[in-house]
Amino acid sequence: SQELEQSPQSLIVQEGKNLTINCTSSKTLYGLYWYKQKYGEGLIFLMMLQKGGEEKSHEKITAKLDEKKQQSSLHITASQPSHAGIYLCGADSPRSGGYNKLIFGAGTRLAVHP
Amino acid sequence: EPEVTQTPSHQVTQMGQEVILRCVPISNHLYFYWYRQILGQKVEFLVSFYNNEISEKSEIFDDQFSVERPDGSNFTLKIRSTKLEDSAMYFCASGRDYNEQFFGPGTRLTVL
Numbered sequence: 001s002q003e004l005e006q007s008p009q010s011l012i013v014q015e016g017k018n019l020t021i022n023c024t025s026s027k028t029l030y031g032l033y034w035y036k037q038k039y040g041e042g043l044i045f046l047m048m049l050q051k052g053g054e055e056k057s058h059e060k061i062t063a064k065l066d067e068k069k070q071q072s073s074l075h076i077t078a079s080q081p082s083h084a085g086i087y088l089c090g091a092d093s094p095r096s097g098g099y100n101k102l103i104f105g106a107g108t109r110l111a112v113h114p
Numbered sequence: 115e116p117e118v119t120q121t122p123s124h125q126v127t128q129m130g131q132e133v134i135l136r137c138v139p140i141s142n143h144l145y146f147y148w149y150r151q152i153l154g155q156k157v158e159f160l161v162s163f164y165n166n167e168i169s170e171k172s173e174i175f176d177d178q179f180s181v182e183r184p185d186g187s188n189f190t191l192k193i194r195s196t197k198l199e200d201s202a203m204y205f206c207a208s209g210r211d212y213n214e215q216f217f218g219p220g221t222r223l224t225v226l
Binding site (some may be wrong): 044093107 | 207
């Protein structure tokens with residue numbers, strides 16, 4: 001079965017610093033979703049990547065998909081305390097006639113200190 | 115901006131009792147999902163629902179679980195006889211097509 005590994009598991013940065021979170025899949029990626037979760041709350045959709053080499057940005061967050069490496073990275077520029085939370089990557093499982101059963105990584109816990 | 119809503123936010127029940135978790139997906143969405151997250155663990159897929167039927171379910175989604183879209187707005191998850199290990203955060207998600215999933219805030223289920 002497909003597994004997603006996120007690194008690092010946790011990250012503490014100073015406000016204003018840039019950071020990168022990685023998500024590596026054990027199998028081919030058909031689509032990769034990034035979500036942000038505050039502790040004990042719901043998942044906030046950030047962006048979804050489908051094609052190899054695809055890059056999307058939302059405010060100061062940029063995500064890229066390297067299909068050959070079966071990997072995606074999430075980059076935050078000039079981090080702010082509001083970026084703190086748990087970042088989750090989710091991937092479409094190989095299609096078995098189903099409709100987007102997402103498999104998630106364990107998450108990267110980000111703290112941003114003023 | 116439209117959001118997925120879920121009720122209740124927290125449900126406490128006794129082992130063996132039936133619970134119904136409710137979700138109101140975003141109004142023009144056609145694809146519906148339930149996931150759960152046991153404390154400290156990964157978010158796990160339970161079931162997907164499209165065109166008034168289950169399209170896929172995980173091995174977690176056994177005979178104790180059922181889903182229903184009783185009217186044009188609600189999407190429910192029923193657990194017939196809750197077990198201690200059913201304690202988790204349950205998330206509903208919906209999408210206009212199969213390429214998007216917007217999650218609700220979750221219902222925390224505590225089974226005593």
